[in-house]
Amino acid sequence: MSNATVDVAGLYAAIDAKRRVEKLSWRALAHNLGITPSTFTRMTQGGRPDVDTFAALLRWLEMPVEAFMEPQQNSGAAEQEPIAMIGTYLRMDRNLTLEAAEALEQLIRIAYERLRTTSAPQ
Secondary structure, eight states, X not given: OOOOEEOHHHHHHHXXXXXXXXXXXXXXXXXXXXXXXXXXXXXXXXXXXXXHHHHHHHHHHTOOGGGGEEOOTTSSGGGGHHHHHHHHHHHHOTTSOHHHHHHHHHHHHHHHHHHOOSSOOO
């Protein structure tokens, strides 16, 4: 069984950022997505959305599920976490096309792999 869980705080932050850009109230956003406004309240308290709501939120954000999954322990995923976070922000930028965001993410990933240290700084 997997240890991966949803990064509710990260998901909520991404939703809030896009909501602000689109100048939507929480109530209007909930209405547009066909979910209850209380969903967002529960998320502020650490509650996870149900799977259908999670899927609706991801579609609205136009982001992959991996962007909001906390890494599994001992999976090596923690090394990729900074790049995933950067990619998330790039895809949220309405001034970039999806292709441009992906190209920038790839450039950053290459530079990161080249420049990172193999052990933690002391």
